[in-house]
Amino acid sequence: MAKIIEGLYYSESHEYVRVEGEFGYVGITDYAQSQLGNVVYVDMPEEEDEVTAGEEFGAVESVKAASDLFSPVSGEVVEVNSALEDEPELINQDAFANWIMKVRMSDPSELENLLDAAAYAKICE
């Protein structure tokens, strides 16, 4: 059974946002990593890139396939999780601890379009 954490915001495409003040930490959910299998590469944006809610910002890749990542929020990328460059498998070990990018959100009201833990649990059934 995939882990789902209360208090995070979720997208239907299986990304999450953990909000701390004006920043959102974005990653993929435990359900997403379990479906994907062993992650062998994470294609991340660069710092200072602008990301837009609903648009592609990178990809997580298994041996066989690349899965595009869609940003749940808009804003500026202020940090990427560089540990994933050498150890992409950290996502399999703990997807919620190993976020992919930290975004300074330009429009926090976009969070209202995302799912809470209970609603997200339903689409993982």
Added chain:
Amino acid sequence: MSDKRTCLYERHLALNAKMVSFGGFEMPIQYTDIADEHNAVRKACGVFDVSHMGEVLVTGPEAERFVQHIFTNDVAGAPEGKIFYGMMLHPHGGTVDDLLVYKENDERFFLVINAANIDKDYAWIVEQAAGFDVVTENQSEYYGQLAVQGPLAEAVVEKVLGLECKELVFYTFKKMEVDGETIILSRTGYTGEDGFEIYGSHAFTQRNWDKLIESGECKPCALGCRDTLRFEVGLPLYGDELTDDLSPLEAGLGMFAKLDKEEFVGKEALVKQKAEGLTRKVVGIELEGRAIPRHGYEVVVNDEVVGHVTTGYNSISTGKSVCMALLKIEYAKLGTPVQVRIHRKLHNGVVVKKRFYEKSYKK
């Protein structure tokens, strides 16, 4: 049209395989993990269900002359029990399929073709057979096929299956009577490791699959790692590095097209290609980072698209991101700097030999 199933379909489900559509068959892509299965074949032993492959028997007084006519490699005067790799070509030089030809004797040849091409190939073979004193038979429905691959394959086939195989040298085969039927055992494979391919009835294939799995000495391995294994040692996959539109010369497989042979379908086109010079070629590319080049991605030089990736992975055996790619000939020289567009970014790489890992066949 719904996919066909091999005689081991129920067994794949019982092993919780992830199933995909491949070449018109519902096949396992992985049982547990592609990398684990890949490493089992490189370091120990794995068994693949390759029953989806097609088999065509050619018999008759003119069987050898006919095979010489449709096949790029040269089987003339070969000893019985020898196997050849090569292609069947269209008159324009594009590839109908790549295949193995097993020579039983001058009047009996066994052709092993790709699953996705069985109908196309057989129709083409029958068409070519007009005017030759031969009989062709599509035996694809009859045969199941197991591939036992890896450095321990010989020991496993002898001990677990009880089939003597030590004396077989690479690219030879023998027929054996086992449990009241005639089976074919060859020292061949598609992984770059030592190994065997075993052709028999569905019942024989099921019994021997069960023996191998129950022994615990041979890991069930699926198509996912079959592709990563063949890719690392530079073996082509029809549909990626060979197509109806691509010749063996362009694929870098000229050594399997014997232009000194008297005649074969497509020879004139290859001779012309060689004389005029190729315009494109399949090469290897090694990238600097870990980003993964995949089928269809663009290869770029100075902002110009100069080709596309045919197969690519982060190599499981070496950890490097590498690919095979079809490039315009002026960029195909070893050492040429190129870039591959992966998602939004261009990644630096260099043209290398399309063998990313050394084969370890037992000659």
